[in-house]
Amino acid sequence: MFIGELSKQTKLSIDTLRYYEKIGLIANVTRDRGGRRVYDESLIAWIEFVKVLKATGMPLKHMVDYAQLRQQGPQTTQDRMSILQDHFQHIQTQLAHLQTCHDLVEAKINTYAQALADGSNIPIGSCNAFTATNEEKTNEHSS
Amino acid sequence: MFIGELSKQTKLSIDTLRYYEKIGLIANVTRDRGGRRVYDESLIAWIEFVKVLKATGMPLKHMVDYAQLRQQGPQTTQDRMSILQDHFQHIQTQLAHLQTCHDLVEAKINTYAQALADGSNIPIGSCNAFTATNEEKTNEHSS
DNA sequence: TGTTGACCTGGAGTAGGCTCCAGCACTTAC
DNA sequence: GTAAGTGCTGGAGCCTACTCCAGGTCAACA
Structure with missing residues (x-):
């Protein structure tokens, strides 16, 4: 080929x-x-x-x-497995993070859909899911 | 701030x-x-x-x-939602793909673990999971 | 008043991962 | 024999997303 x-x-x-x-x-x-x-x-x-x-x-x-x-052949099997195991950890972390992001974006879409259905603006605080430390905030344009 | x-x-x-x-x-x-x-x-x-x-x-x-x-404010809510919806599709595709890759790497690690436990070499064809079209192949070093 | 630390700007440089190009060689079909 | 198609090489260029730097300003504190 x-x-x-x-x-x-x-x-x-x-x-x-x-x-x-x-x-x-x-x-x-x-x-x-x-x-x-x-x-x-x-x-x-x-x-x-x-x-x-x-x-x-x-x-x-x-x-x-x-x-x-x-x-280098079969004598490096252990080393290669270790590399893959480390990488596997990394993949699991990625999957979890991606799932979290997925849920956040989904929630955000739902907020938008709700706002459009109501004819209302995006409610104050609709970004809460994206901040670790917030109580209430002014949100003129919303994210 | x-x-x-x-x-x-x-x-x-x-x-x-x-x-x-x-x-x-x-x-x-x-x-x-x-x-x-x-x-x-x-x-x-x-x-x-x-x-x-x-x-x-x-x-x-x-x-x-x-x-x-x-x-531009609230009148772009629909546009923004559309963007997010498209992106959401993309995230779902990503998640599915990442999950597939996760499973493949896991399988590969198990193959390695088995080989090490047996003291055997990686069996011929251990890459099968990674090819669409293969029956049997020579695999001197395995992937 | 002087020093220190945080901040400013414009612009250059970097890393990763390709992608493109010129100019040339080989193969295959007509 | 020649044209089209595919391949070769070395090297430059590109894109994204930063990152770094020099030289300067400003504020706060001793």
């Missing part, structure tokens, strides 16, 4: 794939006689995993570290 | 607060005789809301649009 095909299958741009290779996230890329990169089907699994790590906020640098351990 | 205090309360750096003002995310900042920015307590609620939007992936540019509508 050449880079165009890999790009299609992974939905990463050709430039991105070359960039990932450059920084060490994709390794051991062989070439054909013409100098074209030739990829093994199995690389797709790794790239999909990279996308998962990326989607969960791991910086490329950390993934490169992980990739290097992976290159 | 001066900028140092606001920075402490919002946990945004002074530079960030000035930057947000520059791009129009924080408006109507008054000054004292000496030219120092003076903030109203009520601004904190808006900043906390901005942090929620940011944490859920809204670009600053979009927030600036929202902020401008907000400046």
